[in-house]
């Protein structure tokens with residue numbers, strides 16, 4: 551999960567820099583789950599590092615079979631899509647955002663906001679079991695990585711410059727998400 555190709559270093563570094571203007575300190579329990587206007591907003595749990603941490607586990611060959619190359623690049627190779635490249639950044643339709651690998655509910659349109667970054671952005675995960683957080687020190691930067699709580703797939707990063715009530719910005723890769731309209 552944590553390898554990267556050297557020839558991608560420069561472009562990925564540029565993208566990551568654009569998505570990491572501010573280091574998140576929120577994931578270290580500065581922002582616990584909170585209730586605002588009758589809604590509870592969840593703080594992702596940190597990774598435990600245990601081998602059975604993620605209930606959805608597949609071999610690399612199996613992931614290749616069920617994911618598109620773009621999805622595989624984000625979810626299984628910790629990739630970052632080009633900003634404004636996935637249309638979900640500009641999706642304002644009411645509905646839910648699921649993990650492209652296992653259909654785990656990650657985010658809802660209720661917490662989506664326009665961050666201006668070109669990546670789909672949210673201020674809170676949908677449930678207590680949507681995502682987990684890990685410290686990411688790749689490319690010489692320290693950021694908090696967000697992964698799917700069920701399959702461990704890389705989704706993006708979280709920063710503490712988001713809007714109220716949580717002031718968090720979950721900067722997600724649209725290629726890792728599947729959107730479904732509210733029914």
Ligand SMILES: [Zn+2]
Nearest residue numbers: 649652698701
């Ligand atoms: Zn998943």
